[in-house]
Amino acid sequence: MTRDTNIEYRIEKDSVGESKVPKDAYYGVHSMRAYENFPITGRKMESEIIKSIAEIKKACVITNYEVGLISDKIKNAIVQACDNIINGEYHDQFIADPIQGGAGTTHNMSANEVIANRAIEILGGELGDYSIVHPNDHVNYGQSTNDVFPTSGKIATIRLLMEAKKSLIRLSEALDEKSMEFDDCVKMGRTQMQDAIPIRLGQEFNAYNSAIKRDIARFDKAIEAMSEVNLGATAIGTGLNADVDYVDKVVPNLSKVTGLDLRQTEDLIDGTQNLDGFVYVSSIIKTCAVSLSKMSNDLRLMSSGPRCGFGEIKLPPRQNGSSIMPGKINPVIPEVVSQVAFNIIGNDMTITMAAEAGQLELNAFEPVIFYNLFESIRTLTGAVNTFIDHCITGIVANKKRMKEMVDNSVGIITALCPHIGYTLAADIAKESIVTGQPIKELLLEKNVLNEELIEKILDPSAMTTPGISAEELIKKVI
Structure with missing residues (x-):
């Protein structure tokens, strides 16, 4: 990544060392390293998963406050920061590629950093001053990426x-x-x-x-x-590292936050x-x-x-x-x-x-x-x-077009099998295919069935649903 010489930077540290982060960025050192490490798809994280992780962080800080582990002041600032993201703000600060190493640690830490810095800003501090709100100790309290x-x-x-x-x-x-x-x-x-x-x-x-x-x-x-x-x-x-009461309450709180x-x-x-x-x-x-x-x-x-x-x-x-x-x-x-x-x-x-x-x-x-x-x-x-x-x-x-193909089809002879048997029906079908003569004409020519019965049996519409039995049909016609 080529750094713009016209941009002011702040220095942030992690276990790997120091890194320059744009002074006005809400993301931090972990996001910067991920941005440099994973130039994979050229895309950003989906808005749905950015919103959902902000909802999780909101539910977690509310739960930690309820069990007495986070102060009211920090809770309120983190909740407001989460609400900003839930409402579609600051999504451009999630700069990491969606395909990333680390089982999602990048995305979790990106959320921790953006939320922490926005909360710091809400409390009147300077971005990157994690003595006010810390990405891990406050935003990620009682949680793991996993x-x-x-x-x-x-x-x-x-x-x-x-x-x-x-x-x-x-x-x-x-x-x-x-x-x-x-x-x-x-x-x-x-x-x-x-x-x-x-x-x-x-x-x-x-x-x-x-x-x-x-x-x-x-x-x-x-x-x-x-x-x-x-x-x-x-x-x-x-x-x-999670309080037992927090573990019991966090998912019910998440349901309230998400409406799910x-x-x-x-x-x-x-x-x-x-x-x-x-x-x-x-x-x-x-x-x-x-x-x-x-x-x-x-x-x-x-x-x-x-x-x-x-x-x-x-x-x-x-x-x-x-x-x-x-x-x-x-x-x-x-x-x-x-x-x-x-x-x-x-x-x-x-x-x-x-x-x-x-x-x-x-x-x-x-x-x-x-x-x-x-x-x-x-x-x-x-x-x-x-x-x-x-x-x-x-x-x-x-x-x-459909009527033309039905009228000229040999397939309609299938309906005759219960009346004349499969073998005779197959012979007539073969002759129709070879000569081009319609099935009805061949039946009449060979005196297989009378015309009225042929018309009833070979009625295309009647063939599309179960009807009366062959025996009853013959009785009705003869």
Whole structure:
């Protein structure tokens, strides 16, 4: 890092030695070292995790005050500093990269420094005068990175999941509307990309909605899993250096500060060393992404054309599809949804390996877990929103094209199996494929069934739902 000669600096010390810190900076020596050590992504910490760690520090200082370990004066200054950060101020002072060594110590110490310096300023002191408010002795009192950082990651994850869930609920509502709109649109179903039997377009959209509803239910379980935190565990889960009353009260106070229904994990050692909860949440995000991408694949196929493909539906045109082919429109929204899904699947692998790689009493790889998990949830939310607004709500059914394909399909002969047997039905299907002669004509020509019965059996709409038995049908016609 090249230091600007026009900036005034103050000198701060840590166990490594001395370091220059910009005189007006709210961050301190630890943040500066991390900034120099970890030029990894070029990004800053997510605003959600900056807010959540400030909420934790606020809850901790309130609890320490309640049990008689922090003075009223220092408590009030730290609370005000935390409130500033919670309200979106001073986020630019968190200068470290989100992927960092040290199991999150950088982020915890950055919060301690920024909060301490802001509290010092509130009390009328000069930035860096830690004799007034100390990052470790006051802001971090009774805490460790090892209980603060995972707790902050869980709070941030909960809030991101809540936003994603809102988007999924909107998608479910949009799919429900389309399923009703398309309920009378009969088309050919396909299995292994080959003609199968008729299905209503509305039924397909209802099936998409069923998958999204399952995703919504899983998101509730993910939020529940993230609501169990290890705050109070300190370094390895034994609660060393934390007052016993503080350990009991800190999570209830954190629930009040955040407005979230949080609870302290029953086994604080387990809650400190194991990160399987984040793997569980990531797998839920991945599952949702797979459902979205599968739906996108279907929409691209059904909208393929416009003349030489399936052409069963029309997607809203969003932009030119080619720099060389005039008039070409591509299914860009389903494409971007699938790309988001691919990225989420990759992130899930990173999260899985990072959780697996922890040793003994602490997993040191939480920073990369949070980086990828936050990206997965945020991009999923963005993909769902654009999917709804720029694709799903504007889909139009091409009823004429669907009818043509149903009428010309060989697949409808499946409905005849209960009446004429599989072997004869297969022979007629083969002949229809070779000659191009419609199924109905062949049935009449071969005098297999009378015309009235053929019309009733091969009614495409009737094929899309269970109806009366073959025996009853014949009795009604004959």
